[in-house]
Each structure stands twice: as structure tokens, then as C-alpha cells.
Amino acid sequence: MRDFWENHQLKIVPWMLLTPALIMFSIYVIYPIIQSLSLSFFEWDGLADEKTYIGFGNYLELFDDDVFWTSLKNNLIWVIFYLFSPPIGLAIALFLNQKGLGMRLVKSLFFFPFVISQIVVGLMFTWFYDPSFGLLNTVLQGIGLIEEPIAALSSERGVTYAIVFAGLWPQIAYCMILYLTGLNGISKGQIEAASLDGCSGWRMLWHVILPQLRPATFIAIVVTVIGSLRSFDLIAIMTAGGPYNSSSVLAFFMYEQSITNYRMGYGAAIATILFLIMSVYIAYFLTRMLQQERIR
Amino acid sequence: MFPTPIEKVSPTARTAYHAGVWVSLLLWLLPLGAMFLTSFRSLADISMGNFWGIPSEWMIIENYSGVFQTTPMGRFLLNSLMITVPTVAGALAISSLAAYALAKYNFRLNIVLFAMFIGGNFIPFQILMIPVRNLTIDLGLYDTIIGLVLFHVAFQAGFCTLFLRNFIKALPNSLIEAARCDGAGEFRIFFVLILPLIRPALAALAVLIFTFVWNDYFWALVLVQSDSVRPVTAGLEALKGQWLASWQMIAAGAIIAAIPPVSMFFLMQKHFIAGLTMGATKG
Known part of the structure; x- marks a missing residue:
């Protein structure tokens, strides 16, 4: 027995170390994914013992569901507008990348929005947009841009943009901190060499700085796309998908169908579509990570 | 360091930079500041539309302890x-x-x-x-x-x-x-x-x-x-x-x-x- 342990220790130990994490991860992440994928082919109210197999029925129904298309379109709006946060974050990082006189404190305060919960951010912006109390209308009316107050969160056309704007606040802060860290790691030698060659300003930014910031840009884009597709909290707290589902996204639509309407199979089908969309980004991220792994 | 370190520019530009930083910080945290100011107000202030002035009554203790009591x-x-x-x-x-x-x-x-x-x-x-x-x-x-x-x-x-x-x-x-x-x-x-x-x-x-x-x-x-x-x-x-x-x-x-x-x-x-x-x- 002892000999066996001595001889095979290096083969057995890693699996012993991995066991607790693998068990937890399999029960709560891997197996549920498989269950959801299969549930999407059934009709189930979440209560009955029997699930009815309906093939692609849920998916066919989805393609005829207006709320599905609205949600999908809103997801696209989220992704597109969220992608403004890496460049804006970079701009703020370049603006703040200085030393001395309280700059450390300034940088942390700029980062602040990312630390607080999206529920709190959502409450802040609900108040910000409020037609009778909100800052937005006070300012716009104050400078004479509008006469009647606008109710951004009750306008079917504007509501998604208003929520995305609130979401950009923490997301820009996140991208900014990624770029500040990236800027910190840039080699001084290259900057000096380039400036000796007469390179400066925008040309320096484009040809010397940005290529070195590539790892930061990669992470900023990945977390931004994933974050935009995951959006749920802000919508739940600010509008609950309203007015008339016009601010719904797939994540919220799924929750509503399963929990509020007891349509678990239909919900699982929506979740599956969201999962497939995100898999593209996950696969892209994984290949990049594993490639870097091989280079090392 | 990129951009040019601020110590290397003229004193005027440096002052302007620092002023710019603090002003933009103020704007950036405006929603948060508004939230703070609101949490110090009385309900009367809010229903009268006093959102940006000095609170007519400071209700800091009342509001915060009210949250815990009610x-x-x-x-x-x-x-x-x-x-x-x-x-x-x-x-x-x-x-x-x-x-x-x-x-x-x-x-x-x-x-x-x-x-x-x-x-x-x-x-x-x-x-x-x-x-x-x-x-x-x-x-x-x-x-x-x-x-x-x-x-x-x-x-x-x-x-x-x-x-x-x-x-x-x-x-x-x-x-x-x-x-x-x-x-x-x-x-x-x-x-x-x-x-x-x-x-x-x-x-x-x-x-x-x-x-x-x-x-x-x-x-x-x-x-x-x-x-x-x-x-x-x-x-x-x-x-x-x-x-x-x-x-x-x-x-x-x-x-x-x-x-x-x-x-x-x-x-x-x-x-x-x-x-x-x-x-x-x-x-």
C-alpha cells in the first residue's frame, strides 16, 4: 500500500486536489448547462412531474414572438453602445495618467462607479431620469433645450438607450482602470527611443502606445461584450422590462417567462440562444488564452 | 510615461490641468453627489422641488436612522x-x-x-x-x-x-x-x-x-x-x-x-x- 502511494503519488495527488472544485463546478455549472439545453425541447410549468417533449416547438414559437425580437434587438443595442466604453475608458486613462497632487485619489474616485452595485447605480439613474425630480430634466430645462420634461424611462423608443447610458458609467470606469494598469506597464525605453526619432502626440499614441496596450484592449473588449450580454440588474431595477417589454433583453425575457409565467421550457430555449451567442465570444477568448499558454 | 508628465509643462498649463481634472471628476460623480445630497433632505424639500440647493432642513440622522428603524x-x-x-x-x-x-x-x-x-x-x-x-x-x-x-x-x-x-x-x-x-x-x-x-x-x-x-x-x-x-x-x-x-x-x-x-x-x-x-x- 505504502509502495503504491510512493510510486503513484504524482498521478493521484492532482486528482485529489481537484476533487472538491470539480464536484462543485460539475453540480452547479456543467450539469445545469446540459439540463437547460435539454429542457429547451420540453414544455414544463416547473411544478408538474411530467415534462412534455415538443421537439423544436419552443424555438419555433420564439421566432414568432415579438418580445423575443425586441429583446434580441435591444441586446444588439447594448453591445454596440457598450463598445464605446473601451475608447472612452482609454481617453480618461490618458487624461489621468499623471503623478502627484492627489492623482491617486482622483483615479480611485473615477473608478468608484464600478465598485457599487448595479442596483444602486440603477436607483441613481432612475432618479436622474425622473421627469418631475430628475437632474436630467432640471438641467435640460435650465439651459432651455426642452420645454416639457422628457420621461426617458417611459418612452418606448428611448428607454433602452437611457438604461445603456447608466450601464456605461461603471463599464467605462472598468475599462479606464484596465488601461491605467496597461499604461503603467509600458516600457519607458521605447517611448524615449520613439521621441528621439521625432515621434510624438497622436502618432506616438497610434504607433507606439496602442500596440503595447493590446493585452488591455483585448480584456476590455471581452469584458465589455460579456457584460453587455449579461445585462439584467439595471433593467430589472429601472423598468422591469417596460414599458410594454420595450426595454427587455434576452436575459430579462428569460427570467420573466420562467419565473413569472411558469414557462420553464420556453425560458430554457431563450437561455440556450443567449448561451449560443455568448459561446462565440467564450470560444474566441479561450483560443486566445490557450495560444498565449503555448507561447509561454 | 505617456502622455508627457505634467511636471514638464509650464506652470499655467499645469494649473489648468489640475483644475480640469477636478472639474471632470465632479461631473463624473454628479449622480453620486446628487444621491448624497438627497439622502440629507426632508421629504418637504423633495416635494417642493428643492433638489440642488442647500437642504432647508438637514435630516442626516433622521433619514439614516429611519432606514434602520422602519x-x-x-x-x-x-x-x-x-x-x-x-x-x-x-x-x-x-x-x-x-x-x-x-x-x-x-x-x-x-x-x-x-x-x-x-x-x-x-x-x-x-x-x-x-x-x-x-x-x-x-x-x-x-x-x-x-x-x-x-x-x-x-x-x-x-x-x-x-x-x-x-x-x-x-x-x-x-x-x-x-x-x-x-x-x-x-x-x-x-x-x-x-x-x-x-x-x-x-x-x-x-x-x-x-x-x-x-x-x-x-x-x-x-x-x-x-x-x-x-x-x-x-x-x-x-x-x-x-x-x-x-x-x-x-x-x-x-x-x-x-x-x-x-x-x-x-x-x-x-x-x-x-x-x-x-x-x-x-x-
Whole structure:
């Protein structure tokens, strides 16, 4: 027995170390994914013992569901507008990348929005947009841009943009901190060499700085796309998908169908579509990570 | 350094720069400032439309103590703490073991398992929602703190394993080989040699996971329903419906909910940022 342990220790130990994490991860992440994928082919109210197999029925129904298309379109709006946060974050990082006189404190305060919960951010912006109390209308009316107050969160056309704007606040802060860290790691030698060659300003930014910031840009884009597709909290707290589902996204639509309407199979089908969309980004991220792994 | 260090420009430009920085900071945090100011006001001020002037009455103590007296906010905060702290401990425990296995042992499936932990981080919560909710109900853990903790531990293990694995991978192999030559067993190596070395990474992860879990709203919505278990995010959402237009109370409640993660961030800033920006620089 002892000999066996001595001889095979290096083969057995890693699996012993991995066991607790693998068990937890399999029960709560891997197996549920498989269950959801299969549930999407059934009709189930979440209560009955029997699930009815309906093939692609849920998916066919989805393609005829207006709320599905609205949600999908809103997801696209989220992704597109969220992608403004890496460049804006970079701009703020370049603006703040200085030393001395309280700059450390300034940088942390700029980062602040990312630390607080999206529920709190959502409450802040609900108040910000409020037609009778909100800052937005006070300012716009104050400078004479509008006469009647606008109710951004009750306008079917504007509501998604208003929520995305609130979401950009923490997301820009996140991208900014990624770029500040990236800027910190840039080699001084290259900057000096380039400036000796007469390179400066925008040309320096484009040809010397940005290529070195590539790892930061990669992470900023990945977390931004994933974050935009995951959006749920802000919508739940600010509008609950309203007015008339016009601010719904797939994540919220799924929750509503399963929990509020007891349509678990239909919900699982929506979740599956969201999962497939995100898999593209996950696969892209994984290949990049594993490639870097091989280079090392 | 890029852009040009500000010490190298003229004094006027330097002053202008600093003024610009503080003005933009003020604008950037305007929504937050408004929230603070509102939490100090009386309801009369709000219904009269005094949002931006000096509060006619300072209601700081009244509003903040009102939140605790008229709502279960104290309970919500305690629940958040009871969910967050065990999650951090559990996730760090299981993932430091797994991360060591993935970083320093060669075996088939190593890279597959690593990819699985990375991929798990990015999946949408909705694909897990129905099965995890049903599992929690079946285990009799629906509407309990332990039910939430178990899920959070499992999910956060993905990110923690990814982070710690890269950290441990960078430790020199010769350290471990030397310990093996001295006859140390594999587990002894982990506990005596590796664990002390990864303390900075564990600290970084602890603050990050604390913040992530403290700010979680979705799972609190899906896995619990009563006030005695609800964390502060879900509690705040419920109170929003109850308070309606009492914005001074909503504002005070929101600020109370934000204090723990914010103070965590300021206390452990270096660790927090190190964790969040992992991979943003080369090497």
C-alpha cells in the first residue's frame, strides 16, 4: 500500500486536489448547462412531474414572438453602445495618467462607479431620469433645450438607450482602470527611443502606445461584450422590462417567462440562444488564452 | 510615461490641468453627489422641488436612522455578510487546491479542465437558472443562506482557479523539486510552501469575490424570497416599491448598501486593482 502511494503519488495527488472544485463546478455549472439545453425541447410549468417533449416547438414559437425580437434587438443595442466604453475608458486613462497632487485619489474616485452595485447605480439613474425630480430634466430645462420634461424611462423608443447610458458609467470606469494598469506597464525605453526619432502626440499614441496596450484592449473588449450580454440588474431595477417589454433583453425575457409565467421550457430555449451567442465570444477568448499558454 | 508628465509643462498649463481634472471628476460623480445630497433632505424639500440647493432642513440622522428603524435594512446587511464571507472562504479553499493541481502537475486533461474553469466564468447566468433553482429546492435549501452560498462558491471557483493557477504557474518549479528532494509529501508542499507564497493572490481574490457576491442581485432574486434571508441588493429593490417617491429614504438606503464594498475597495485598493486587471499587462 505504502509502495503504491510512493510510486503513484504524482498521478493521484492532482486528482485529489481537484476533487472538491470539480464536484462543485460539475453540480452547479456543467450539469445545469446540459439540463437547460435539454429542457429547451420540453414544455414544463416547473411544478408538474411530467415534462412534455415538443421537439423544436419552443424555438419555433420564439421566432414568432415579438418580445423575443425586441429583446434580441435591444441586446444588439447594448453591445454596440457598450463598445464605446473601451475608447472612452482609454481617453480618461490618458487624461489621468499623471503623478502627484492627489492623482491617486482622483483615479480611485473615477473608478468608484464600478465598485457599487448595479442596483444602486440603477436607483441613481432612475432618479436622474425622473421627469418631475430628475437632474436630467432640471438641467435640460435650465439651459432651455426642452420645454416639457422628457420621461426617458417611459418612452418606448428611448428607454433602452437611457438604461445603456447608466450601464456605461461603471463599464467605462472598468475599462479606464484596465488601461491605467496597461499604461503603467509600458516600457519607458521605447517611448524615449520613439521621441528621439521625432515621434510624438497622436502618432506616438497610434504607433507606439496602442500596440503595447493590446493585452488591455483585448480584456476590455471581452469584458465589455460579456457584460453587455449579461445585462439584467439595471433593467430589472429601472423598468422591469417596460414599458410594454420595450426595454427587455434576452436575459430579462428569460427570467420573466420562467419565473413569472411558469414557462420553464420556453425560458430554457431563450437561455440556450443567449448561451449560443455568448459561446462565440467564450470560444474566441479561450483560443486566445490557450495560444498565449503555448507561447509561454 | 505617456502622455508627457505634467511636471514638464509650464506652470499655467499645469494649473489648468489640475483644475480640469477636478472639474471632470465632479461631473463624473454628479449622480453620486446628487444621491448624497438627497439622502440629507426632508421629504418637504423633495416635494417642493428643492433638489440642488442647500437642504432647508438637514435630516442626516433622521433619514439614516429611519432606514434602520422602519425597514429590515439591518437584517439585509447582516444577511449579505453571512452570504459573502463564507463564499469567499469556500471559493478560495477549493480553488487554491485545484489551481495548484492545474499549475504544477502534468496530466492528460489538464488543459481541458483549465479551459472548462475559464469558460464557466463567462456563461450567462440564465443557462444555469432553472436547474440550479430546482436543485436548490430539491435539496431543501431554497430561501436559505446556505443555498446561495453553495452556488456562489461553485461559480466563483471558476474565476479563482483561473487566477490562482496563473499565479502559481509563475512560481519556480525548482522550489517544489527541492522540497520533494528533501522528502516532503505533496500535501505538505502545498500547505507549507505554496500557500504562504500565494497570499497576495488570495488577498486580491478575497476583495474581488467579496465585492462580486455582495453586489449580486440575480441569484438573490432566484434563490431566496423572504426578508430574513434577503441580501441588501434584493432588499433595496423591495424597499424601492415600498418607499415610492420618498427619494430621501431610497438614497439613504442605497448609500448604506454601497458602504461595505466601497470601504473594502479603499482599504484594499492595491489588491483589488491587481485582481481586476490581471492580464492587462504583458508577462
